[in-house]
Amino acid sequence: MKTNWKGLVLVGLISSASTLAGFKLFSDNDGKDVIFKEAPAESITRFTSTGTPVGAPGDFVYAAEATTPTVVHIKSTMTRQASRGGGQQIPDIFRDFFGDEFEGGSRGPQSQEASGSGVIISADGYIVTNNHVVEGAQELEVTLHNKSKFRAKVIGTDPSTDIAVIKVEAKDLPAVVLGNSDAVKVGEWVVAVGNPFNLESTVTAGIVSAKGRGLGIIGQSRRGRGVTPASASSVDSPLESFIQTDAVVNPGNSGGALVNLKGELIGINTAIASPTGSFAGYAFAVPSSIVKKVSSDLIKFGNVQRGYLGIALDDLDSRKAEEYGVKVNDGVYVREFTENSAAKAGGVVKGDVIVKVDGVNVHSIPELQQSIGLHKPGDKVAITVNRDGKEKELDITLRNRTGGSDILKRDESAAIMNALGAQFGNLSDQEKQRLSRYKLDGGVKVVSIDGGKFARSQVEEGFIITKVNGKPVRSVKEFQAAITGKEESMVQFEGLYPDAPYDVYSFGFRL
Incomplete structure (x- = not known):
């Protein structure tokens, strides 16, 4: 029986002291360099993202010790207004994840607090978290692992990936090492670090259950019990390609770290699949490849610079392949083109099946969106399509959402x-x-x-x-x-x- 993920998935307000490996520099809005520590490249074919042979055991203790100092507790304060009628109707998103209970009272502004997690990505105070952790907050308080407290400001948010960057005025902070989420293997051990139920510095472990999971939760209009991590009107082409794990993740873990057994960040915990609001078996994290792209763009430009192919897509299986009359049943089918489509300009035609991006196989829409979404307008990508049973490679120059190739300034x-x-x-x-x-x-x-x-x-x-x-x-x-x-x-x-x-x-x- 097919699982209705959209009905089950609730956005979890779920909410390294490691060897310095590599550096990546990005300029922030003040012209300063933001330093990301990155793990050295490893072979995706023969090794896990830890650099050890596939199937080799790792060290949970090392991963926990390396990651815990880099994960922070975020407390947001917001003013909300009681609904009309006899008692105040607290939205389910708060009731399920924050546990706030208020009874009665007349309609009027109410000050309330919520909590989540975040991960320090640079020594000078940049922190990545989920958009839904900071959305609507009037004040943000960040508590470090050593109990130091700071006021934080929002640098930028990207509802389309549910990622946000905030900053505290501090120096010499312990920063997480960015791992290679593309190298993560299904079945690989992972560790989740966060602050569930306001329990600070909590570590759980599990395995990667799946990759490239698209759930349709970002930008989903919220009605009744359904939960969306961001305003549907503010989401531009939602980008979902979650890492699925069975590591225990609960309310408060949102924005926390998912790391491999070397303590390298491979994802930001974002959502849970649950009919109750608490962990019921599976959790989902935004891959570190997306986190790196989004956070660096937010710091440098104030918004995310995403490249677009400009096509309407459909996943394939044997039944749809027969329906569309194509020769393969694995890949992404091109149904239509948008105005000023980069793909159409580059030679893609309606009815093509996209099977590779830059030589890497793509099997689903989330995988394709992730591959393209990591590029900026003006970048060239090699798209391999299957056309009438034969593969053809095309060089496509990506465009921005308006059909141009320029970097879009923040409006x-x-x-x-x-x-x-x-x-x-x-x-x-x-x-x-x-x-x-x-x-x-x-x-x-x-x-x-x-x-x-x-x-x-x-x-x-x-x-x-x-x-x-x-x-x-x-x-x-x-x-x-x-x-x-x-x-x-x-x-x-x-x-x-x-x-x-x-x-x-x-x-x-x-x-």
């Missing part, structure tokens, strides 16, 4: 609007007339909420925002102008619900 206004996780609309003449009875000139209506900071604040659809930081807003244009340039600042919103115009509510958070 501050769009980034802030996406972070809010809501769609806004102007009031109708009838709505304006009704508000005028209460001496209000107008406002901006919350049309829909898909996640993000507004969902965390418990704002409901239909809420009318009348002021931002104490100043009236009468249109979406005025609303956008009011929040533009307010990144990393506290913003206070004021408004009301049309059916209770005398009840004015105020809530705020850091953008």
